[in-house]
Amino acid sequence: MELLELMKHRRAIRRFDERQIEEEALQQILEAGLYAPSAGGRQGVLFAVCQDRAVNERLGKIKRANSKPKMATATAYVSKQQPSIADDPNLKNAFYNAPTVITFFAPKNFLFAGEDCACAAENMMLMADSLGVGSCYIGQGWTAFADPYGQEILKKWEICTDYFAVMQLLLGYPKGGDDHPTSKPRRDGRILRF
Numbered sequence: 001m002e003l004l005e006l007m008k009h010r011r012a013i014r015r016f017d018e019r020q021i022e023e024e025a026l027q028q029i030l031e032a033g034l035y036a037p038s039a040g041g042r043q044g045v046l047f048a049v050c051q052d053r054a055v056n057e058r059l060g061k062i063k064r065a066n067s068k069p070k071m072a073t074a075t076a077y078v079s080k081q082q083p084s085i086a087d088d089p090n091l092k093n094a095f096y097n098a099p100t101v102i103t104f105f106a107p108k109n110f111l112f113a114g115e116d117c118a119c120a121a122e123n124m125m126l127m128a129d130s131l132g133v134g135s136c137y138i139g140q141g142w143t144a145f146a147d148p149y150g151q152e153i154l155k156k157w158e159i160c161t162d163y164f165a166v167m168q169l170l171l172g173y174p175k176g177g178d179d180h181p182t183s184k185p186r187r188d189g190r191i192l193r194f
């Protein structure tokens with residue numbers, strides 16, 4: 001697929017098949033993240049890949065419990081085709097039962113933590129889409145660890161206390177039978193030329 005076509009095709013996927021993603025696809029997606037730009041070329045982001053469904057489910061539920069999204073209205077919503085936790089109050093897992101959840105950790109005192117993670121995530125989401133793997137960017141990653149179980153997991157994963165969870169990237173095959181989501185129309189007036 002042409003690069004621009006791929007970018008237009010990638011959409012946030014929140015309904016996943018039970019199947020775990022192929023290891024080869026995961027390796028390519030991770031490599032795409034490793035080659036992302038980083039501030040000062042520091043490559044400071046750590047990618048913690050969790051494929052333990054019980055852990056992912058529990059962290060996703062903690063995150064949902066800690067999230068207070070502005071709930072959707074008839075005219076203002078995130079997605080009707082792939083509802084988010086802001087669209088459907090019945091969704092109790094902020095990771096939407098994705099079989100693979102990657103938490104991006106960055107140093108706490110690092111000014112460009114968010115930017116570095118976002119660059120890596122976009123590389124990875126595009127790579128994923130090109131391989132038929134669905135992905136979803138999840139912001140405010142730290143909220144998944146904001147209780148005793150989350151803290152226990154950080155210790156188990158041996159995450160240095162100088163690092164924090166910036167975000168998560170969900171990966172999994174899109175649920176069979178769902179149409180690939182369509183993008184919202186692009187808002188006008190966002191390009192300013194002088």
Ligand SMILES: Cc1cc2nc3c(=O)[nH]c(=O)nc-3n(C[C@H](O)[C@H](O)[C@H](O)COP(=O)(O)O)c2cc1C
Nearest residue numbers: 010011012014078079084085136137138139181183
């Ligand atoms: C910084 C950021 C944070 C996001 N956080 C969440 C989130 O917590 N939960 C979620 O379901 N989607 C989240 N998303 C995905 C967006 O909702 C999604 O990208 C947006 O609705 C546009 O849809 P598209 O990705 O299909 O173009 C996030 C995206 C970005 C860039």
